[in-house]
Structures are given as C-alpha cells and as structure tokens.
Amino acid sequence: MTSASYPFTAVVGMADMRLGLLLNAVSPAIGGVLVRGEKGTAKSTMVRGIASLLPAIDTVPGCRFSCDPGAPDPGCPDGPHEVGAGVGRPSRLVELPVGASEDRLVGALDIERALADGVKSFEPGLLAAAHRGILYVDEVNLLHDHLIDLLLDAAAMGSSYVEREGVSVRHAARFLLVGTMNPEEGELRPQLLDRFGLTVEVAASREPDERVEVVRRRLAFEEDPAAFAARWADSEEELRARIAAARALLPAVVLDDGSLRQIAAVCAAFEVDGMRADIVTARTATALAAWAGRTEVTTADVRQAALLALPHRRRRNPFDAPGLDEEKLDEVLDAYQPEPPAPAEQSTGEPDEDPDPDPGPDGPGGGEPPQDGPPQGDGGGRGTAPDQPAEQPVPEQRTDGDGPQESAEPAPAAGEGGDGAGADARGGAPERPAVPAGEPFTARMLDVPGLGEGAAGRRSRARTAHGRTTGSRRPQGVLTKLHLAATVRAAAPHQRARGRTGSGLLLRRDDLREAVREGREGNLVLFVVDASGSMAARQRMGAVKGAVLSLLLDAYQRRDKVGLVTFRGRGATLALPPTSSVDAAAARLEKLPTGGRTPLAAGLLTARETLRVERLRDPSRRPLLVVVTDGRATGGKEPVAEAARAAGLLAADGVASVVVDCESGLVRLGLAAQLARVLRGPAVTLDELRADSVTALVRGARAARDGGSARGEHTAAAHRQRQRGARAGQRIDSTERVA
Numbered sequence: 001m002t003s004a005s006y007p008f009t010a011v012v013g014m015a016d017m018r019l020g021l022l023l024n025a026v027s028p029a030i031g032g033v034l035v036r037g038e039k040g041t042a043k044s045t046m047v048r049g050i051a052s053l054l055p056a057i058d059t060v061p062g063c064r065f066s067c068d069p070g071a072p073d074p075g076c077p078d079g080p081h082e083v084g085a086g087v088g089r090p091s092r093l094v095e096l097p098v099g100a101s102e103d104r105l106v107g108a109l110d111i112e113r114a115l116a117d118g119v120k121s122f123e124p125g126l127l128a129a130a131h132r133g134i135l136y137v138d139e140v141n142l143l144h145d146h147l148i149d150l151l152l153d154a155a156a157m158g159s160s161y162v163e164r165e166g167v168s169v170r171h172a173a174r175f176l177l178v179g180t181m182n183p184e185e186g187e188l189r190p191q192l193l194d195r196f197g198l199t200v201e202v203a204a205s206r207e208p209d210e211r212v213e214v215v216r217r218r219l220a221f222e223e224d225p226a227a228f229a230a231r232w233a234d235s236e237e238e239l240r241a242r243i244a245a246a247r248a249l250l251p252a253v254v255l256d257d258g259s260l261r262q263i264a265a266v267c268a269a270f271e272v273d274g275m276r277a278d279i280v281t282a283r284t285a286t287a288l289a290a291w292a293g294r295t296e297v298t299t300a301d302v303r304q305a306a307l308l309a310l311p312h313r314r315r316r317n318p319f320d321a322p323g324l325d326e327e328k329l330d331e332v333l334d335a336y337q338p339e340p341p342a343p344a345e346q347s348t349g350e351p352d353e354d355p356d357p358d359p360g361p362d363g364p365g366g367g368e369p370p371q372d373g374p375p376q377g378d379g380g381g382r383g384t385a386p387d388q389p390a391e392q393p394v395p396e397q398r399t400d401g402d403g404p405q406e407s408a409e410p411a412p413a414a415g416e417g418g419d420g421a422g423a424d425a426r427g428g429a430p431e432r433p434a435v436p437a438g439e440p441f442t443a444r445m446l447d448v449p450g451l452g453e454g455a456a457g458r459r460s461r462a463r464t465a466h467g468r469t470t471g472s473r474r475p476q477g478v479l480t481k482l483h484l485a486a487t488v489r490a491a492a493p494h495q496r497a498r499g500r501t502g503s504g505l506l507l508r509r510d511d512l513r514e515a516v517r518e519g520r521e522g523n524l525v526l527f528v529v530d531a532s533g534s535m536a537a538r539q540r541m542g543a544v545k546g547a548v549l550s551l552l553l554d555a556y557q558r559r560d561k562v563g564l565v566t567f568r569g570r571g572a573t574l575a576l577p578p579t580s581s582v583d584a585a586a587a588r589l590e591k592l593p594t595g596g597r598t599p600l601a602a603g604l605l606t607a608r609e610t611l612r613v614e615r616l617r618d619p620s621r622r623p624l625l626v627v628v629t630d631g632r633a634t635g636g637k638e639p640v641a642e643a644a645r646a647a648g649l650l651a652a653d654g655v656a657s658v659v660v661d662c663e664s665g666l667v668r669l670g671l672a673a674q675l676a677r678v679l680r681g682p683a684v685t686l687d688e689l690r691a692d693s694v695t696a697l698v699r700g701a702r703a704a705r706d707g708g709s710a711r712g713e714h715t716a717a718a719h720r721q722r723q724r725g726a727r728a729g730q731r732i733d734s735t736e737r738v739a
Contacts, residue, residue: 004225007232008049009239011042012214016200020308021050024176024197026246027287031197031280032155032177034140034188034312041202042214043180047136051093053240054176055247057132058086064124065171066092066131073172077122092133094126094175096151098142102465103480105147106154106162107169122169127151127160130175140179141186141580144456145559146466148188151177152195186580187556194273197280199312201323242291250290255282258338259297265336266306266329272313281309299333434591438546442691443554444684446624448523448656454621457522457559467519475514486513522559523624524578524614527551527585528607530629531568532598535662541594544628544662547686548589551626556582561621563610564588567603569596570635574606578614599635600675601642603627608650625655627679630663631671647678657681660689 011018020033035043060067060081067073069086096105107125126135137143137151154160160173179196181188193199205211221228260282267277284305289297311324448460456464465481472486491511498506527548535541555562562585563578575588604627611623633639650657657679661672676683 004229005048005052006045006221007229007236008046008053009235010217010232011046012210013205014042014046014202017046017202020198020200021046023284023287023291025050025054025243026291027250027283028176030283030287033198033200034196035180035200035202036183037202039182041204043202044138047178048093051091051134053236053243054091055244056088056090058088061087065128075170077169077171092129094130094133094135096126096135096137098139102147106150106160127154127173128171131173133175135175135177137179139181141181141188148192152192156195184581184584193312194276198284198308246290250287252295253286253289254295255286255297259285259302262302262333262336266332269332270310270314272310277310277313281305284309303329303333434593435541435545437549437590438542440546440550440553443550443689444691446658448622448624452521452622454521458520459523459558459560460521460622462519462521464517464519467517469515470518471516472513473516475512479512479514481515483513483515487511524561524621525555525624525626526563526607526610528565528603528625528627530598531566531592531594533595534598534630534632535594540662540664543686545589547660547689548628549586552582552585565603565607565610566592567599571599572602572606574610597635598632600629600633601636601639601646604643604646604650611655623655625650625657626660627657628660628662629672631675644678647675651678651680659683661685
C-alpha cells in the first residue's frame with residue numbers, strides 16, 4: 001500500500017516556486033531551480049508534488065540506466081540496446097541526502113570483488129537513478145563542495161563519468177535538478193549559484209486567512225490522504241495535460257532578434273559574469289511562451305525570465321543583498337523595446353501576457369474545489385497572477401539576507417548591560433551610535449594547528465576523503481579508496497605460503513589497504529569583539545569593523561562556521577550563535593553599538609561557554625578564537641586578574657586563539673600582546689592582518705638583504721608610517737579622554 005503524496009495544486013501560494021518548477025518541467029534544458037527560503041514553507045512538499053505531474057516514460061527492459069527504447073544511449077554500460085518497445089513507468093524522484101558519499105552519487109566499482117574475484121562490477125549511483133526524472137537535493141548549501149561540483153557538471157553535460165582504478169564508465173544523466181536551502185544556514189559559492197538555472201525566494205504568508213487555509217488543508221490531508229488527493233485529482237490531471245502540451249509546443253516557439261537584444265541588454269546592465277545568464281534567460285523566456293500557449297516570446301516573458309534567472313548571478317560576495325532592481329529592469333526593457341507588436345500587447349493588459357501558471361480556479365495557481373472558499377495567496381512575490389497584487393512585496397522583506405533573525409536584533413544590545421540612558425549609570429561612558437564598517441580587504445591566512453577530521457573546508461589541515469595521499473591503513477568499513485602499493489606490499493610476503501605458481505599475485509581480503517588522505521577542513525571561527533568605550537573612537541571602530549568584516553569574508557570563502565560575542569558595559573552577549581551564515585554575522589556587526597566599560601573577562605568566559613556547547617553538537621569541528629581588542633580591562637572588581645584567569649581557562653582547553661591588537665596611540669601599553677601570551681596564540685595588528693601587508697614585509701626584508709637605496713627607501717617609508725600612526729593615535733587618545 002502506497003501513501004498518497006500531497007497534491008501540487010493544493011499548495012497555498014508559493015507562485016514563484018510553482019512557476020520555476022513548472023518551467024523546468026516544460027524545458028529541462030533550463031538547468032534546474034534553486035529554492036531559497038525559511039524553514040516550514042512547503043519547499044519539499046512542492047518538489048515531491050511536481051514529480052507526480054511529469055509524464056510517464058518508457059525504458060529499455062532490464063536497463064539500470066533508464067535508457068529510452070526509441071533512442072537508446074549507444075554508450076550505456078548495460079548496452080548496446082536495440083531500438084524497440086519499452087516498459088512504461090512513472091518518472092522518478094531521487095533524493096540526494098546531505099551526508100551522501102561520492103560513490104553513492106556517481107556510482108562505484110566493487111573493489112573487493114574486483115581484486116578478490118577478478119570481476120569488474122560497476123554499481124550505478126543516484127545520478128543514474130535520476131536519469132529522465134528529478135534529482136532533489138534538500139539543504140544543498142550543506143552538501144560538500146566536491147559533490148556539488150560533480151552534481152552540477154553532470155546536470156550541465158547530461159552525462160556522468162566515473163574513473164576508478166583503471167576502469168572508465170560513462171552513462172547518460174539528464175534530470176531536472178531541484179535544490180532547496182535555508183539562507184540562514186549558509187550560502188552557496190557564487191560559482192555554484194551560477195550553475196543553477198533559476199532561483200526563487202519563498203516566505204510564509206503573513207495573511208491570517210491564507211495561513212488558516214494552509215493549516216486546514218494540511219490537517220485534512222493527514223486525516224485522510226487518499227480522500228484529500230481525490231478532491232484534487234481533476235486539477236492535477238489538467239496541470240499534467242498542460243505540461244505535456246507546453247512540451248509539445250516548445251520547439252515551435254520563436255525567439256526573435258528583438259527579444260534576444262533585450263535579454264543581452266538586461267544581462268549586460270546587471271553586470272552578470274559569463275554568458276550562461278543570457279542562455280538561461282533565453283530558454284526560460286521560450287518556456288514561458290510555451291507555457292502560455294504562444295509561439296512568440298514577448299517583453300513580459302523576457303521580464304519574468306530575468307527575475308528568475310538573474311538575481312543569484314549578480315551576487316559578487318555573500319554580503320550583497322539578493323534580488324533584482326525591477327525599476328532598472330523596466331528601464332532597460334523599455335530602451336530596447338522590439339519594434340512591431342510589443343507596445344500594442346502591453347497596452348491591452350490581457351491576462352495571457354502574465355506568465356503565471358494559474359489559468360483559473362483549477363489550475364496550478366493553487367485553485368481549489370468550490371467547497372474551499374478562501375482565496376489563494378502568493379507568498380512568493382514576483383510572478384503572481386493579476387488577481388493577487390497584494391502579495392507583491394512579500395519577498396522584499398528578506399532583502400537583507402538575514403531572515404527572521406533580524407527581528408531579534410535589539411535583544412543583544414539590551415543584554416550587554418550598557419544601552420540607552422542606563423548605560424551612563426551602570427557602564428560608565430554613554431552608548432554611541434553604530435559606526436559604519438571600513439572597506440573589507442583580503443585577510444591573511446589564520447589556521448588551527450595540528451591535524452583535524454572536521455567538515456570539509458579550506459582553512460586547516462585535516463584527514464579527509466579527498467586530497468593528497470599521505471599513507472594507508474586497513475579498511476574501516478567498506479573499502480572505497482584503494483592504496484594499491486600498500487596492498488601489494490601487504491600481500492607480497494605471503495605468496496609462497498599461499499602456493500602461488502604463476503606470475504599473478506594472490507590476494508586475500510586481509511591484504512587490502514585503503515588510502516589515508518589529507519586535505520583541508522572548515523573551522524568554527526568565533527569572534528570576540530570589544531565594543532567598549534576604550535574601542536569606541538569612531539575612526540578606530542570603523543577600522544575594527546572593516547577588519548572583522550574581512551575575516552568574515554575569509555571565513556565564507558574557506559567554508560567555516562562563524563559566531564560573534566561582543567562585550568561592553570557590565571557583561572558580554574552572544575550576538576550570533578555559531579552558524580554557517582556569515583552574512584548574518586555581518587548584519588550584527590554593522591549594527592553593533594559601542595560605549596561603556598570593558599568586561600574582557602566576561603567576553604572570554606562567554607566565548608568559552610559557547611565553544612563548550614558547540615563542541616557537544618559538533619565534536620569534530622575545531623574552533624579558532626579571534627579576539628578583537630586593545631587588551632584593556634575595566635569591568636569588575638579585579639578586571640585584569642579576571643581576564644587573565646579567563647584566558648588561562650581557554651588556553652587549558654586547548655583552544656587555538658589569535659588576538660587582533662587594536663591599540664593605537666603614541667604610547668602603547670602592549671596589553672593585547674600580554675593577553676595573546678596567556679592564550680598561547682599570536683597577536684597581530686590591524687595592519688598585519690592584511691594579506692598584502694605580509695607580502696610587503698617579505699619584500700621589504702628581501703630589499704634589506706639586497707642593500708642599496710631600496711633599504712633606505714624602506715626605512716624612510718616605515719618612519720613616515722610611524723609618524724602618521726603617532727599623530728592618529730594622539731587624536732584617538734584625546735577623543736577617548738573627552739568621552
């Protein structure tokens with residue numbers, strides 16, 4: 001007995017996501033869709049629902065790679081196949097779990113059988129199972145980078161290549177790729193974002209009537225899934241027929257030169273990299289026309305295609321807000337308006353100009369039977385039907401990239417014990433308004449010493465499944481990475497005892513050795529930022545924020561988790577629990593208030609407790625503590641001694657630490673350097689934090705060895721730099737004394 005899936009047409013709202021999925025169903029060449037949204041927004045439900053709407057396929061009997069009997073793959077590993085009749089079956093929905101291995105994704109050779117029995121046997125992976133169906137990756141941003149590369153390469157080429165121990169296998173792998181992610185858990189790299197054809201933003205509706213309808217339908221489905229599915233059977237069948245009709249019409253759709261010029265102008269205006277954006281936008285506009293039952297692409301199709309294909313391609317770094325400037329889009333489209341029919345079509349305002357998939361009460365817009373009265377919501381923003389204008393601004397609420405955590409922003413400030421008027425009485429100096437961050441720069445490499453075994457990343461050395469081979473060991477579980485030389489060495493001494501008579505090598509399972517590989521891991525980078533009065537000089541705090549922002553960008557590029565602890569007034573606050581979303585940390589940093597005393601010990605103890613809790617959740621991920629301070633401690637009865645004790649506890653825990661020394665002025669106390677010694681970590685200044693400054697120091701040292709005028713110029717430049725720093729330090733110190 002099979003359980004019924006939730007009907008696709010019964011989902012309330014989510015017009016953008018619905019449209020993206022349907023367009024890929026009509027034209028798989030678009031390249032899939034990435035769905036970004038908060039948890040609990042029916043992302044998985046809609047993906048599973050679209051699978052039941054795809055037409056059934058015929059396959060070659062007995063073929064594990066789902067070859068089409070009308071045009072079988074000539075290179076199929078189970079082939080060659082003769083053209084003939086096939087066996088019908090529904091299109092598959094294959095789900096790729098986050099913890100899947102490379103062998104599970106692309107397939108694997110049975111190495112033990114090959115070595116022990118001399119048989120070359122290939123087991124297909126999930127890419128083969130998804131051929132001519134849907135491959136669904138939930139939480140795609142948590143998938144390892146090398147798996148995403150393999151996945152997207154197969155999606156782009158339509159085939160998968162497996163190279164293992166001298167055996168090459170190639171098979172077709174054409175599928176509809178759907179990925180879902182919660183941006184709060186981290187972003188995909190821009191290079192990987194570009195490989196997804198379309199992207200949509202989803203958010204739960206804020207309209208009470210729509211939320212009530214969502215709950216009502218869900219409860220009805222859970223009470224009797226079969227009866228609920230039967231109520232929506234007609235709508236499902238109509239949508240299934242419309243997908244088939246659009247697929248049949250697609251080859252007849254004409255994309256004229258005027259529309260192509262609009263597409264090229266839009267992509268150039270938004271400065272997207274490469275040409276993939278132009279190609280995907282053209283394919284999407286063509287699919288939109290076919291979906292609307294037309295054979296010509298209109299300006300409305302180009303506009304909607306740009307809104308789906310470009311937002312994720314214009315993000316240059318994780319701190320750029322997602323989305324597209326629609327006013328700018330309209331200006332470009334108007335400037336490159338095709339000559340003949342486009343103005344007349346726009347002036348009519350006919351509903352079929354709108355490419356939304358909702359044709360009526362029973363269509364894909366979530367229409368419902370007569371007994372369901374409440375109207376459909378959007379919840380997605382763009383791509384809505386003409387009768388749903390009220391939902392247009394919904395996605396704009398998330399343009400900061402921070403999601404629902406934004407509403408909790410005032411809480412950390414209040415918890416720091418020095419905000420508002422109360423800060424004057426309890427924390428000393430009054431709170432000052434947030435200082436904008438300085439321009440980020442390329443930060444020098446900071447890593448955790450030793451060898452770890454944490455999640456794959458790019459910061460510290462670790463034992464990983466991918467990387468350079470450093471040794472061998474007996475297999476621990478299923479053998480995946482054979483170390484051939486070590487296997488031969490293990491078997492060689494026993495050949496005479498095993499009675500070898502020929503030139504071959506007799507192997508037993510005990511001889512097998514797997515390769516030990518060393519790569520890189522991502523770490524937990526926990527920032528402890530001093531926001532007290534001693535750090536509140538606006539010039540210096542702007543530079544400090546710029547430095548932390550640079551380290552956050554470095555953490556994003558190295559696939560780290562990040563957390564943020566701030567201390568000021570009478571205590572410390574965990575402003576951001578450890579997360580993979582570095583843009584959330586950047587948003588907290590931008591609004592960080594300053595002023596009050598300097599409870600350095602409280603900041604270090606809060607960091608220690610945060611690391612203790614995180615160690616229980618993720619024991620394999622090693623932490624890197626980055627303390628950003630001038631080293632002063634003024635909070636508590638014995639602030640200096642308490643800070644030293646807290647630092648000693650962190651050092652005893654074996655936490656790798658780096659102190660970013662923010663002290664300035666003509667006379668410097670060196671307190672940050674003393675803190676670094678207690679933490680058993682290095683201390684770097686803001687200038688030394690720059691990667692180019694390290695290069696400059698090396699070049700300066702080489703010039704000094706060479707002698708001559710280069711050494712004199714370097715010394716004079718250093719003297720001028722010290723003079724400028726002294727003058728700036730005097731200004732900062734005078735500002736602090738006034739405060």
